[in-house]
Amino acid sequence: MIQKIAACMIVFSACFFSCKNSPSVESIKEDELFSLSYGRFEDQLNMFDLADIGNVHTSMTMRDGFFYIANGEAQKIMELNSYGDLLTLYYNETEDASETQTHESAASKRKAIAYPFNNPGSIAVDSRKRMYVVSTMPKERQEENEKGTLLYSQIILRFASDGTSEDYIGQQGIGGTPFPFIKNIYTTSNDELVVVCITTEGTIVYWFSEAGFLMYQIPILIKDAPKIPDAKAGANTISVLQDVIPDCTSRKLFVKVDYYEPRIDEDSKTEAGIDFVKTYIFPLAVESGKYGNPVAVPPYEETISADYGKLVFRLPYDFLGVSNSGWLFFIISTDTGFGIEMVQPSGQKVIKRHFNVMHDDILYYVLSLSDSGIISALFIEKEKARVVWWRTDSLSAAIVKS
Template identity: 50%
Template structure:
């Protein structure tokens, strides 16, 4: 995500209207950040390639996931995947040997007896050569199976009902690629554009796709076969405000996150009121109203009772006047103990709002980093509720985490 030194949030609805929310000066306590390790830029095995970060508009396909203290970085620009421990030691390299130099630890050496040996034979590092094209989103299940979104070569794109089908999900078991998951399961046809992928506590894969109607969810069993297919149509989404106002209400399905244990989805919907110009009496824009999270049964397709998510509020003072601005948070994810995580950018980094699904208790903390220096970032939420991030500056990429799980534990014990 590209950022400037002074961050404002712009929300676009149907590509027509925008809502600014700037001058964020709310005081939110920060949570300690642990800087774990950093990666240099380059072509070697323990380096990343993010192209020219100084150019605005680059579409960067580098994402991070954390599982049990191990980090998995999918670097689409260099066509490789890194598995590393929390000290930054490279454990496994999945790479396209046609696009990358041979790893240094894979080079040949002469031992004391004069015989040629491979360094890899005496190394704990593993190399897996696979013709990766453009890997992006990544996640890992409890078996350490790695799932990564892969882009089909352009000449192999497929179409269906005016949808371009161009992405699959590869599976790696630590030794090799064990095939791909498509719409019908193992070896299936490609997906529409994939927004994100998740694994549940039951080792089930959930693929969230963006389609013309809204979002489509493909839910697979532990062995990779289809369990549920749910289309979340924006036109049919619930609208609790429609009977409470005389003006039109627009809605945006911002994100969908699967439950970690049950066949359930959490659908975040932002609602906006229509603004009418007093002079011309015609629609002049929209104004943010509220955000709801709806549980959605993946089997029946029925929505449950919603939860209202408080907006991010900012008071702007100009002279003797004050004006209140409200903005919706982005839905980052939900932990295995049912705490929902929401984020929004500020001048000091990101504010995270953590909401307990059962009691509606709320925690707000600042994830602090220097927006002047960080030109790209990617967040990851673990099942335990730890927020990890890849923070890229012009000089290097840092891997950090915030122990929000400890924060929640302390709250529950108090």
């Protein structure tokens, strides 16, 4: 899942670049599914103050055509169908007394479940409709270092398909200590939970069984990031560990590393910045801890006219996720919408498409990739919020059949 503030994503991280004359790429039609108004009622999003959009804490995921929106500003979670009908509402009854009355009056039409949320964040749902939500521990249970810097404060809440609250998950499993900062959470086809955390030293991945027991803890440190496979001898390449996302169907992680090299000013012979070189995805077997053969990810390119020639700018995509058919999805924000790239793990097939989106109308957005390969978006606009999707799953299916 990628979350963004427009003109900055979800989250994303995604680069915004405004060049012209880029090569023509086929566009995919956006399907608007439904919209949500702003307010304090149960079927509305409460954004409080859209002028303070930099502090938005709203996330979304889609599973089997159902949308789950964690509205942190209102301390609630909404489950909706693809028509925008509210099916289940998880709400903090101490957040707003008037909202609680509204929930109770509508109980005959939809399920309303009270829970004392504390800043709900990223959300994931497995095949049994068990819901996992990132939440913050109460202040007295958070962990700090000797300087008072917050170290561990987040946990994963679990809700059964009937809405029943289950024990929370921490680092060691059920009832464990809080996690470091959680970048995102995922569920696999085996209904296993994967938690990706960020620390000053790199990424730590926690892999849990269906029952919530810790099976693997995988540190992926910045200092140990894989070197560029085709580096020239003595090349001063800089490795940037950009993202780690689990596979849907096997116990494997995909590690995205972007590579840069210093740019030397010809006149002063000194470093004048860094230039992007290449992106590789490294598959990492969780059980053995060994990397497989890397996959090169073609960069996003923009071409502009300059004086009597043309300049080609190459930028790395953001890693959006992996579908259950094995396709790797990448995305980048452009001046006219989003560029999307789908890559087979073998690297043999690459699909590039474009989504037309008016960024000027969007204050904040969240992007989500379903396990079936559909990209969904929640667009926070001035007057309302819109939920849309792009049926990118049909592209991969067509390739498989061909």
